[in-house]
Amino acid sequence: MDSSFDIITDEEVQEVRSALEDGDLCKATERISEYLEEIENAPLNIAITGESGTGKSTFVNAIRGMDDDEEGSARTGVVETTMKPTPYTHQQYPNVTVWDLPGTGTPHFAAADYLESVQFRQYDFFIILSSERFKLNDIVLAKEIQAMNKKFYFVRSKVDSDLHASQVRRKKTYNEEAILKEIRDNCINNLSDGGIAKPQVFLLSCLELDKYDFHEMQNTLEKELPEHKKHIFLISLPNISLPILEKKREALRKEIWKLSTLSCAVATVPIPGLSVAVDVGILVKAMRNYQSAFGLDEQSLEKLANKCGKDVSELRSVIKSPLVVQEINKELVLKLLSKGAGGALMLAEYAASNIPVLGSMAAGGISFGTTYWMLLGFLKEIAEDAVRVLTKALESDV
Ligand SMILES: Nc1nc2c(ncn2[C@@H]2O[C@H](COP(=O)(O)OP(=O)(O)O)[C@@H](O)[C@H]2O)c(=O)[nH]1
Ligand SMILES: [Mg+2]
Incomplete structure (x- = not known):
């Protein structure tokens, strides 16, 4: 090099x-x-969505290189009740905004209305978080985002918890690689069954962002962003x-x-x-x-x-x-x-x-x-x- x-x-x-x-x-x-x-001057707007409790706000902070208790960070561990997206501007790069979107887990969730109300046009791409299997709402939302000609990526959060549980419960047979593979396969099957063709799923821990699939996700995003937005995306990473x-x-x-x-x-x-x-x-x-x-x-x-x-x-x-x-x-x-x-x-x-x-x-x-x-x-x-x-x-x- x-x-x-x-x-x-x-x-x-x-x-x-x-x-x-x-x-x-x-x-x-x-x-x-x-x-x-x-x-x-290229603006970069990243939308974080998914059901309540999946780690959206924690992800917003982590991707901006912030702790949850820092001034200007998103509040975590609280159920968001508003329907309005909250913008979090990058501390060093004001053109970069990460948007904490309202939770999608309501019983009568209507993806088209949701996207309209969060003003979907302004985002460069969506990240759909789930901390377990992807639900019907996630799938419906992804399809609607696709119909609007926007990009989305699935993030399976909290894999650190899955690994930890397995470590405690299966001391003798614990195998990190195998567990991650199982989670990944499950997510992909689950989304394919829901009618999403070739879903891109990244396994992450918002608590240890640099681990698991973070680099793959970053490479994919970088590749798929328009040329003039790549630079700011890379430079603003923690x-x-x-x-x-x-x-x-x-x-x-x-x-x-x-x-x-x-x-x-x-x-x-x-x-x-x-x-x-x-x-x-x-x-x-x-x-x-x-x-x-x-x-x-x-x-x-x-x-x-x-x-x-x-x-x-x-x-x-x-x-x-x-x-x-x-x-x-x-x-x-x-x-x-x-x-x-x-x-x-x-x-x-x-x-x-x-x-x-x-x-x-x-x-x-x-x-x-x-x-x-x-x-x-x-x-x-x-x-x-x-x-x-x-x-x-x-x-x-x-
Ligand atoms: N173990 C673990 N906990 C997480 C992770 N992401 C979020 N959490 C915790 O999950 C809870 C809900 O997170 P929050 O970001 O408020 O979820 P939101 O409702 O989607 O915004 C909080 O207690 C977080 O600390 C993760 O990747 N791993
Ligand atoms: Mg939140």
Whole structure:
């Protein structure tokens, strides 16, 4: 994985080339900037539905990386009586909203009326939760969602309880894999019998979201979301597992060449000790984004420490890059730029040989390579530190 991190990939060179095809840098940067803006502003609305008590509110909190007793979290363990969906905005990414929908378990449940009353059009997809077998209401609802041309996924929640019960009751023959398979097969049969073709069911515990089918679910959602929504979906996921950190790193890396093109096209600040100019504002913003995406800002670190019962200083002790936990501002970025001059020049040369337009800009004292190198390096450091921090957090003290 790391090798692809060292330099711009062939695929990206192709992308830059085609963006700059007609040699018109202005037009190309306009397109890139529109694209980045579209990604940044893409709204993502996720609807959580199912019968009362299935874990909807708990799921809403978990997917936002929150505990149930945190301020701004959804109330759990209470029966919702209102028919109105409650929006929960992501704390760091306000475009992302998880909607806690009213319970579906009423005796005269009418799926079409329900969907109308929760304004189904506004959601990107529905997650239908059940903590046991899927009921008629779940099936009726899924069919209606399909009829409205929307996507849905089934989540079988509380599998931790099933496993625990089995562990207590069948000490000798306990087999986690077998139990999960049995639950999964049951759910799928149950839904197929109800007339749902190829149901997608994910087994989860809202109490330990990173376990069981969470990664499969996240991969599926990512695949099925429209292109411009994938990024925010990935970036806003809670930093609960190493695969998520890896996904975020990859998503952020893919943006770097676009940011670099922009940064050199609107070059503003000359770099001390280096005969090039870049837009430092773009760098500052991107680096701050990385910090919050990986949860290495002060607030996120404290939350993580709390959650795993460790001291913040213990988590911080594994961070190797001094940059990672600093306040990122223009001064810091300028300092770094002047230090990283060697690498930047090397990449500028590389870009010049492969991408003629960028080459002529480099000759004019404007560097694509400087921004590219800088962001790539920072992303690598911060992603590696995020892995170290999470590994430390998950370590048991015994
Ligand atoms: N063991 C276990 N308990 C859960 C899980 N999800 C929710 N709960 C518990 O189930 C109860 C109902 O959850 P809640 O989120 O309020 O359900 P809602 O009515 O669908 O919003 C609460 O006591 C939760 O703590 C889970 O995955 N595993
Ligand atoms: Mg609830």
